[in-house]
Amino acid sequence: MIDDSRPIFMQIARMIENDIVDGILLEEAQVPSTNEFAAFHRINPATAAKGVNRLVDDGILYKKRGIGMFVATGSRAVLVGRRREDFYEQFVRPLAREARKLGIDSEQLLAMMARESTADVENAVVTEKEGAL
Incomplete structure (x- = not known):
C-alpha cells in the first residue's frame, strides 16, 4: 500500500480520504488511531500523525479529546467536490485541448x-x- 511515489504522510491522508469517498468510513465514524496506522503500515507514529493532522487541518477529521479522531459531517461531499475539480483540471481540460487540436x-x-x-x-x-x- 505504501510506495515511494509520494511522502508517506500524504499517502496516509489519501488512504483515509479514499475510505471516506468510498463509503468505508462514514461521517461521524471513528478513524483508526495514529498508532494503529503506524503498526499496520510499519511506519513511525509521527508520520501517521502528520497525515491524520493534515486532514484535521482541512476540516475532514476532528478530534474528540481522549477518544480519538472522527470523520466530520459533510467531509464526503467536500472530498468529492475537490476530486471532481481535480479530475476536470487533470483529465477533462487536457482532453478537450487535444480534441480541439484534432478537430473533434x-x-x-x-x-x-x-x-x-x-x-x-x-x-x-x-x-x-x-x-x-
Missing part, C-alpha cells in the same frame, strides 16, 4: 465517451461470463 467537436467527443462507457459494460459482462465457466 463536442458531439463527436461525447459519442466517443459513450462508446467507451458501452465498452466498459460489455467488458464487465464478458468477465462475468468467463468467471461462471
